[in-house]
Amino acid sequence: MPELPEVETVKNELLPHVIGSSISHITLLWEGILRQPSPAEFHRHTAGQRVAGLYRRGKYLVFSLQSGDFLILHLKMSGSLIMGGDSPPPKYTRAIIRLDNGRNILFLDPRKFGTMQLVEDSVKVLDKLGPEPLESGFTAEYLVKRLGKRHAPIKAVLLDQKLIAGMGNMYADEALFLAGIHPLTPADRLSPAEVRRLYDAIRQVLKEAIAKKGASVSNYLRPGGQPGTAQTSFKVAHRGGKPCPTCGAAIERIPIRNRGSYFCPLCQPNRIPAGQIGN
DNA sequence: CTATAGACCTGACGGC
DNA sequence: TGCCGTCAGGTCTATA
Numbered sequence: 001m002p003e004l005p006e007v008e009t010v011k012n013e014l015l016p017h018v019i020g021s022s023i024s025h026i027t028l029l030w031e032g033i034l035r036q037p038s039p040a041e042f043h044r045h046t047a048g049q050r051v052a053g054l055y056r057r058g059k060y061l062v063f064s065l066q067s068g069d070f071l072i073l074h075l076k077m078s079g080s081l082i083m084g085g086d087s088p089p090p091k092y093t094r095a096i097i098r099l100d101n102g103r104n105i106l107f108l109d110p111r112k113f114g115t116m117q118l119v120e121d122s123v124k125v126l127d128k129l130g131p132e133p134l135e136s137g138f139t140a141e142y143l144v145k146r147l148g149k150r151h152a153p154i155k156a157v158l159l160d161q162k163l164i165a166g167m168g169n170m171y172a173d174e175a176l177f178l179a180g181i182h183p184l185t186p187a188d189r190l191s192p193a194e195v196r197r198l199y200d201a202i203r204q205v206l207k208e209a210i211a212k213k214g215a216s217v218s219n220y221l222r223p224g225g226q227p228g229t230a231q232t233s234f235k236v237a238h239r240g241g242k243p244c245p246t247c248g249a250a251i252e253r254i255p256i257r258n259r260g261s262y263f264c265p266l267c268q269p270n271r272i273p274a275g276q277i278g279n
Numbered sequence: 280c281t282a283t284a285g286a287c288c289t290g291a292c293g294g295c
Numbered sequence: 296t297g298c299c300g301t302c303a304g305g306t307c308t309a310t311a
Contacts, residue, residue: 001304059305077304078289092289111288113305152282161306169304218291218303238303257283259304 002075003059004133004166005209005230006220010081011056013213013223017083017103018063022050026116027096029089033107035117042118045069058129058165062122070122076113078219082106110219129165133202138164140199147187147195154190154198155183155256164202170215170237173262175201177236182270183254183261189271208233236262 002010026046028034034042050066061081063071075081082090084104089096095116097105107114119125131137150157157163158172167175176183178201181194190198209215214228217238221227231238235245240253244264253262 003305074305076288076306109288110290111303113288115306150281156282159305258285260302 001077001168001170001217002079002214002220003168003171004056004206005171005212006214006228007056007059007061007075007166008210009214009222009228010075011054011061014081014083014105015054017101017223018051018054018099018105020050021099021101021103022048023065024048024098024100027098028094029096030094030112032112033094033109033114033116035115037118045118046071056166057126057132058161059168060126060129062126068120070119072117072119072122072125073107074115075109075220076111076115078111079107079109079114080219080221081223082108082221082225083223105223108219129161130163131165133164133166133206138203140196143199144192144195147190150187152187153184153256154181154187155259155261157187158202159257159259166206167202169259169261170217170234171202171205171209173237174205174234177264177268178205180268182268183256183263185271236264238262 023046026043028039031039045067051063052066053064055062059074061073065071084106089106090108092108092110093106094109094112094114095107107116131142146163147157155172155176158167159169175198179194179197181190181198209230212228212230213222214220215230216227217231236251239251240262242251243249244251244267247264247266249264249266251262252265253260255261
């Protein structure tokens with residue numbers, strides 16, 4: 001699942017292929033991928049445009065075009081961007097960004113959740129996101145302040161993109177494990193010391209995952225077609241029933257907000273009195 | 280403002 | 296062999 005480290009890797013590895021080259025045409029094999037504008041407008045405003053910059057914001061990938069427009073992509077759960085040539089596109093290819101250097105960027109997405117949109121102003125799409133967790137706007141003080149106002153389970157709150165841009169299910173589980181915090185703990189019941197531990201854990205988990213080029217647990221592949229390796233060092237995420245690397249206890253999986261949450265019942269003890277569980 | 284459920288999608292996998 | 300339920304889960308919208 002592409003989260004911050006995966007999108008960061010895609011951006012880094014796509015960068016040398018796109019900067020300075022121009023889009024000759026974007027083929028939409030499944031029109032539903034396009035949010036806005038209409039396909040006709042979209043083609044008219046992307047054809048011939050030079051790519052001036054490529055950025056990541058949260059889990060969004062942003063191409064800034066010579067015209068001043070922004071092409072904004074989101075891979076959601078099953079999307080990946082793969083560099084290709086002229087051979088027939090593989091199954092699940094939903095769009096092809098054709099560049100004038102002969103290279104193609106294939107947008108693969110089996111589950112059709114991914115999106116693409118062209119906007120004049122990126123603010124409307126990106127401004128609702130909270131701070132980047134690896135940049136200076138994200139501080140322990142900020143996290144203490146914001147978590148103190150939220151009573152929902154910390155796991156659910158960590159996934160709120162208005163709080164931390166780019167956090168996703170896998171890395172939220174890993175960060176909570178590293179900080180020794182049970183995922184159901186109400187956010188406003190964490191002590192400042194615990195929030196500081198969580199702050200450090202979030203940044204550590206994301207940095208390590210970027211160094212390993214992201215995690216390939218299902219569909220995610222890097223632009224060159226290679227998998228990332230961050231999943232090999234997961235302690236709890238997607239490891240239900242397997243032994244905790246610290247204490248050996250079986251990793252548990254519980255649904256929180258309809259999302260699988262993996263944790264170690266011994267290393268992340270539940271401090272909620274019986275009867276109060278049941279969000 | 281916060282919180283939560285449902286919708287959007289399709290494939291892999293396990294049980295019978 | 297096939298059928299069914301579960302799991303994967305980011306974000307938007309509606310509702311309280």
